[in-house]
Amino acid sequence: MLTTDELTGRASSHVVSHPLCRSSVKLQSQAFAAYEAMHAAATAAGLGLDIASGFRDFERQRVIWNRKFSGNAPLYTSAGAQLDFASLATGEIVEAIMTWSALPGASRHHWGTDLDVYDPRPFSSGQRKLELVPEEYSEGGPCHELALWLQRHAGDFGFFFPYRRYRGGIAAEPWHLSYRAAAHQAHQQLTLDVLQHVISNADITGKDYVLDCLASLKERYIDTICSATEEQEDSEWLFG
Template sequence: MLTVAELTGQSTTHLVAHNLCRPTVQLQAPVFAAYAAMHKAAAEAGLALDIASGFRDFQRQQAIWNRKYYGEAPLYNTDGAQLDYQSLSPGEIVDAIMTWSALPGASRHHWGTDLDVYDPRPFAAGERQLQLIPEEYDEGGPCHELALWLQAHAHDFGFFFPYRRYIGGVAAEPWHLSYRALAVQAQQQLTLEVLTEVLSNADIGGKEYVLSRLAELKERYIDTICDVNGQREDSGWLFG
């Protein structure tokens, strides 16, 4: 069980680093153990696997949220098309943010159970920058071969894709893996009461509006994920 501070990205006492990754990448120890086994299997299959992002703290998520809420960073629809910020209502801004970015305190990356993965080889020369967009994992993209392998094998190591397909909440994210056993516990811990208390004390854009809709937003964007027990899938990624 995580403490409320750990659950909401305000503490790192549940995390460790691992020599397979940059020191700044942190996860819970059992998650790294499962990742190491998966990393080894991928290498044996002739593939490279790396973590672009593991733990993300509350302050980082808050900065992402506020930049998007105040129009300092672009907003996109579920198809990845940029929206006209000036034409959006506060509610449309919040929905657009949550299609791609979590509320501070509610990110799965706070838990140390979730990680964004990619194939580092196409980016090693520095001529191409990883963007974590669906096209990089779709057919013809630099991470497509790895994506296919993960579809077939991530489940064997205890991982699943919470955003395997777009089902009305967060857009499809073929790079986002979640360690099932611990993530299920964390999601159960993240109650409406916990989230309300954390956000009430936070400096986030649109706070009053968010709090007024929090139960609905939590159900749609936080609780609505793909089947945690989903087995291997080979039907490709479903975007939009």
């Protein structure tokens, strides 16, 4: 079980690095063990697999949030169309941010259980830059072959896609994998009271509005995910 500080990204004592990845990429040790086995299987299948992002701390998430809330970074719809920041009301800004970026303290990346994956081979020359957009994982995209393999095999190693399709909250993220056992426990720990405490005591732009609407925001953007059970029973994917 994670401490409250670990759960909300204010501590990193629960995560470690691994020789397979850059030293800056960190996960819980059990998640890395599962990833190592999956990496070996992907390699044996002739595929490339790497982690673009693992653990992300509270401060990094806070900076991302504040930049977007202040209009210093672009905002997008769930379909990827850029929004006109000047025309948005406060609630629309919050919803636009949370469609693609987590509320500080509420990111699954805080837990050390979630990772953004890609095929590094098409990007090795430096001529193409990874953007982590659905088109890269769709047919004709540089990560499409890997995406198809992961759809079939990620579950064999204990992973699932929490955002495999858009369900009215976070946009579809075909690159986002979650280590099911540890992530489920962390999700259960992340209560409304925990979030209220963390956000109330942080320098988060727009936090008064967020706190007023926190229960509904939590339900829509934090608790609404595609479960591993549904994934096993449902062959329809938004991407692939």
